[in-house]
Amino acid sequence: MSAGKPATEADAGADDLSVLRRLLLRPEQRRIAELGERLENPRLRARDVSRVLPEALRLSARDRADLGDALTPTVETIIHASVRRDSRRFADALFPVIGPAIRKAITEALRQMLQNLSEVLEHSLSRRGLAWRFEAWRSGRPFAEVVLLHSLEFRVEQVFLIHRESGVLLQHLSAGNVACEDAGLVSAMLTAIQDFVRDSFAMADDQTLDSIQMGDLTVWVEQGPEAVIAGAIRGNAPPELRGVFREALESIHQQQAEALRDFSGDPAAFETDAVQHTLQQCLQARYHERPRRISPLLVMLLLGLLAAGGYWAYTGLREQRAFESYLQALNQAPGIIVTRAGAAAGGYRVQGLRDPLAADPLSLLDGEGPLDPQRLDLHFAPYQALAPSFVLTRARRLLRPPETVNLALADGVLRLSGQAPARWTGEARRLALALPGVEAVDSSGLRDPGRDELRALRAALSEQVIRFHVDTTRGEADAPTLQRLARDLQRLQGLAREQGQAARVVLVGHSDATGTPARNLRLSRLRAEWLREQLLGQGVDPALLTLRAAGSSEPVSTGTGPAAQAKNRSVTLEIHLTSQQDADR
Amino acid sequence: MIRKKICMLGAFAVGKTSLVERFVKSLFNARYQTSLGVKVDKKSLAIDGRLLELILWDLAGEDEFVSLRLPYLRGAAGLLLVVDGTRPETLDTALALRDKAISEIGEVPSILLINKADLAEGWRIDPPDIDRLVARGWTILETSAKTGRGVEEAFLALGKEMLQ
Numbered sequence A: 001m002s003a004g005k006p007a008t009e010a011d012a013g014a015d016d017l018s019v020l021r022r023l024l025l026r027p028e029q030r031r032i033a034e035l036g037e038r039l040e041n042p043r044l045r046a047r048d049v050s051r052v053l054p055e056a057l058r059l060s061a062r063d064r065a066d067l068g069d070a071l072t073p074t075v076e077t078i079i080h081a082s083v084r085r086d087s088r089r090f091a092d093a094l095f096p097v098i099g100p101a102i103r104k105a106i107t108e109a110l111r112q113m114l115q116n117l118s119e120v121l122e123h124s125l126s127r128r129g130l131a132w133r134f135e136a137w138r139s140g141r142p143f144a145e146v147v148l149l150h151s152l153e154f155r156v157e158q159v160f161l162i163h164r165e166s167g168v169l170l171q172h173l174s175a176g177n178v179a180c181e182d183a184g185l186v187s188a189m190l191t192a193i194q195d196f197v198r199d200s201f202a203m204a205d206d207q208t209l210d211s212i213q214m215g216d217l218t219v220w221v222e223q224g225p226e227a228v229i230a231g232a233i234r235g236n237a238p239p240e241l242r243g244v245f246r247e248a249l250e251s252i253h254q255q256q257a258e259a260l261r262d263f264s265g266d267p268a269a270f271e272t273d274a275v276q277h278t279l280q281q282c283l284q285a286r287y288h289e290r291p292r293r294i295s296p297l298l299v300m301l302l303l304g305l306l307a308a309g310g311y312w313a314y315t316g317l318r319e320q321r322a323f324e325s326y327l328q329a330l331n332q333a334p335g336i337i338v339t340r341a342g343a344a345a346g347g348y349r350v351q352g353l354r355d356p357l358a359a360d361p362l363s364l365l366d367g368e369g370p371l372d373p374q375r376l377d378l379h380f381a382p383y384q385a386l387a388p389s390f391v392l393t394r395a396r397r398l399l400r401p402p403e404t405v406n407l408a409l410a411d412g413v414l415r416l417s418g419q420a421p422a423r424w425t426g427e428a429r430r431l432a433l434a435l436p437g438v439e440a441v442d443s444s445g446l447r448d449p450g451r452d453e454l455r456a457l458r459a460a461l462s463e464q465v466i467r468f469h470v471d472t473t474r475g476e477a478d479a480p481t482l483q484r485l486a487r488d489l490q491r492l493q494g495l496a497r498e499q500g501q502a503a504r505v506v507l508v509g510h511s512d513a514t515g516t517p518a519r520n521l522r523l524s525r526l527r528a529e530w531l532r533e534q535l536l537g538q539g540v541d542p543a544l545l546t547l548r549a550a551g552s553s554e555p556v557s558t559g560t561g562p563a564a565q566a567k568n569r570s571v572t573l574e575i576h577l578t579s580q581q582d583a584d585r
Numbered sequence B: 001m002i003r004k005k006i007c008m009l010g011a012f013a014v015g016k017t018s019l020v021e022r023f024v025k026s027l028f029n030a031r032y033q034t035s036l037g038v039k040v041d042k043k044s045l046a047i048d049g050r051l052l053e054l055i056l057w058d059l060a061g062e063d064e065f066v067s068l069r070l071p072y073l074r075g076a077a078g079l080l081l082v083v084d085g086t087r088p089e090t091l092d093t094a095l096a097l098r099d100k101a102i103s104e105i106g107e108v109p110s111i112l113l114i115n116k117a118d119l120a121e122g123w124r125i126d127p128p129d130i131d132r133l134v135a136r137g138w139t140i141l142e143t144s145a146k147t148g149r150g151v152e153e154a155f156l157a158l159g160k161e162m163l164q
C-alpha cells in the first residue's frame, strides 16, 4: 500500500473499528486483561493456586496413586532435614506412637515375671509345695518341673510325625523342659506296636490302635495314609485334642503329599516352618485352676503386716517422744511461744507466736532424730518479744549506731556509750523511746569527738596571724600555709554542721600604727580582701567568710617594738558558731 | 541325614540279637521283644561323609511257637540275613525268609552274615554253597557276635548298599 491519503482513510477506518470494538467488547477486554494479570502476576497466581491446592490434593490422592510417589522424595528430604535440625521435636512427635508400644512390651514382660514369681512363691510356701519340694529332692527332678507336673491337667509332651510304612521318624517336637527320649526309636517302636496289634488281632489296615499307655504317658496315635502323628500326653487330654491331631495330620498330608509319597529316608523335607508350625498346634497344655484357700503365704503376709504394725507402733512411740522434746525446745527458745500442739492427720501440728528475730523453728529439730520434719505442720503468728536481746537487736536495727557506739539494756533503760556525733545522739534518743521495751535512754556515756575537735580547731584558728610587709597588701604566707588554712576552715565548717551549728569566719584586717588612720583602715581592708581571695582560690565556701577592716584600732600586739609592729601588719580570724536553728532563722 | 529301617532276619538263635547288641549300645532293656517279636534299636553311621541313621528291627527268629510277623518288614530299606555257621539248615531258613520278605516289600539291598565265626572249626556249611551264592551276586560276610569280628563291617556294607 502506498503512503498518503488511502493510509489516512485506512487509519480512520481502523479508528472506527477500534471504537466499535471498544464499545462492543469492553467488558470482555477488561476480563481478558484481568485474566492476563492473574496469570502473569506471581502473587495473584500463588493466591489462586493456594485456593484450589487442598482440593486438588484431595482429588489426586483419591483417584491416583502417583501423587504419593511424586511427593515421597520431597517429604523424605524434609523429614531428614527436620530430624537433623532438631531430632527432639521428631522424637516428641513419635513418642505417642512408640511410647505405648514400649510400655506395653515392658508391662507384658513384667507381668509374666510376676506371674512366674507368684506361682513359685505360692508353691514354695504352701504345705503341698513343701511336699513337692521333698518329691523333687527325692526324685532329683527340678522343683519347677515337679510343680508343673502336679498342677497339670494335661500336656502334650511330644509330638512325632512318623512315616507310616517304615516307622521312620519324619519330625519331632517336644514341649519345653521335658526330657526327650530317643525320638527315632520311639517312633519305630510305636510303629512296631501298631504292627503287632494289627497283626495279632487281625485288624484291617485302616483299623488301628489309637491310644497306647506307656508308663505315665498316654500316646495318642492318629493315622493318615502316608504318615502318622503320635502325641505323648501327660495327664487326661480332652477328646477335642483328637480333632487337633487329625487336622494337623491332614494339613501335613496336603502340604507334603509328594515328599510323603517319595520318602526314602531323608526327613529334611519335613523340617520346614509350615510342618513345624502345624505340629506345634498339637503341643497343647492345660493346668488346674488352683483353689484359693488361705495359703501359708497369706498367713505369712498377715504376720508380716502384724510385724509391720508393731514396728509402726514402736516408731510411732519414738516419734511421739521426739515431738515432746521438740516442743520443749521450742518453748525454751527466746521469741517463740507455743500456744497449741498435738498429733494431727499426717503428723503433728504446732501453733503459736514467733518473734521474727527468733530462731527458725525447724532448726530446733534434731535432724537425725526419729521425727521427720515433713510430718510437722507449723503455724506461728508474728509478735514482738520483749526479751532484752530482741529489744537490743531491734534498737540496733532502728538506730543504726556508728561502730563506736555501745548499746546496753537494763531495767528498760537503754544505755548508749562510746563516741557518736551529737546529731546522731539526739536522733537516737528520740527514736529509742518509741521502741517497745525501752523506757528511758541514758546517753551520758557518749562522747562527741567532733565537738572536741571543733573546739580545738576554733581555738587554733583564732590564734592564726597572717602577716604582711610594711605598706603592702600581699601576705607573707606561702602557698602551703594558705592551703592548710583553707583545709582547716573547711573542716571547721563540716564539724560545725555535724554539731548542728553554723560557722561564720570574719577575716579581720589590721595595720600598724604608723601612717594615717584612713590609710591604715584602707590597708587593713585590702589585706583582709587579699586573704579572702587566696582562700576562695583554695575552694573555701564564700558564705563562710566575711571581712572587717580594723585599721590600727585593734592591735594584735600592744608592744611598740618593731616585732610587735610587724605582728600588727596582719589579718586574724574571728570564729563565730551559732546553732543551726538560729542560723536558719 | 538319612534314616533307614533295616531288618535282621534269620532262624532262631543264630545270633541276630547278639549282633545288634555288639553293634549298638542298647538303651532299652529288650524284655518286650519276646511278646512283641521285635526289638528296635538305632545306630548312626557316617558313610562317605553322609550321616545315616539306621533303625534296626531285630525280628525274632521263627520256631515252632513263633512265626515271622510280615508287617514288621514293611518300609525296610535293607535286610541283614543271619546264618549260624554251625547249623547248615539256618542258611536255608535265611534264604527262605529273604524270598518271603522280597515278595512282601520288594527288592531291597541284603547282606548275608555267617555268624559265630569264632566257632569256625565247628562250621558245617559247605563252602561250595557259599561260593554259589556269591556267584549269584550275594554279599556274604563272616561275623562273630562273640569277638565282634566283622560286625561293624557288616552294618557298614549294608549302609553303603542302601545309599547307592
Ligand SMILES: Nc1nc2c(ncn2[C@@H]2O[C@H](COP(=O)(O)OP(=O)(O)OP(=O)(O)O)[C@@H](O)[C@H]2O)c(=O)[nH]1
Pocket: B010, B011, B012, B013, B014, B015, B016, B017, B018, B019, B059, B060, B061, B062, B115, B116, B117, B118, B119, B143, B144, B145, B146, B147
Ligand atoms: N560263640 C558264639 N555264640 C554266639 C554268637 N552269636 C550268638 N551266640 C549265642 O547264640 C545264642 C543265641 O543268640 P541270640 O542273639 O539270642 O540269637 P537270635 O538270633 O537273636 O535268636 P532269636 O531271637 O531267638 O531268634 C546265645 O546263647 C548267644 O550267646 C557268636 O558269634 N559266637
Ligand SMILES: [Mg+2]
Pocket: B016, B017, B018, B058, B059, B060, B061
Ligand atoms: Mg533275638
